[in-house]
Amino acid sequence: MLGINCLTGKQLSGIEHLKQSISDILTTRIGTRVMRRDYGSRLPDLIDEPLNGALRLELIAATAEALARWEPRFKLTKVTPTRTQPGQIEIYLEGIYLPEGNPITLDGIIL
Structure with a gap:
């Protein structure tokens, strides 16, 4: 899939495009996109809570739901x-990049 880098405006593809897309999904508060009100994740609503076991489970669930x-x-x-x-949480992800079938890790996703 081809896209545009949100910072440079240059063409973006592959895993770099995937990382940008995931970051956009996870950092977008549900209800803020006009014409796509259900787009995004619950993560922005959770970042100011104390990071304990219950919040970790909520963060994991919200990430899995959105992706x-x-x-x-x-x-x-x-x-x-x-x-x-x-007020800031970093999300580290592991998974499979399905177009190639390869396992990948994505880090540096900051909320």
Whole structure:
């Protein structure tokens, strides 16, 4: 799939396009996209909560829900959320890039 880099405007494809797409899905608050009100994830609503066991489960579930619905090129196998600083969470993902069938890891997805 081809797309456009949101920072440079240049053409983007493959795993780099997938990472940009996943980042967009996970950082978009549900209800904020005009004409696509159900697009996004619940993650932006969760980032200010204390990072404990219950929140970790919510973060994992919200990530899995959003990616299952909006990103057909990626089969999620593992989610690891970590707090990098107050009000910020980094999401580390493992899964299968389905167009090639290869396992991949994606990190640096900041909320």
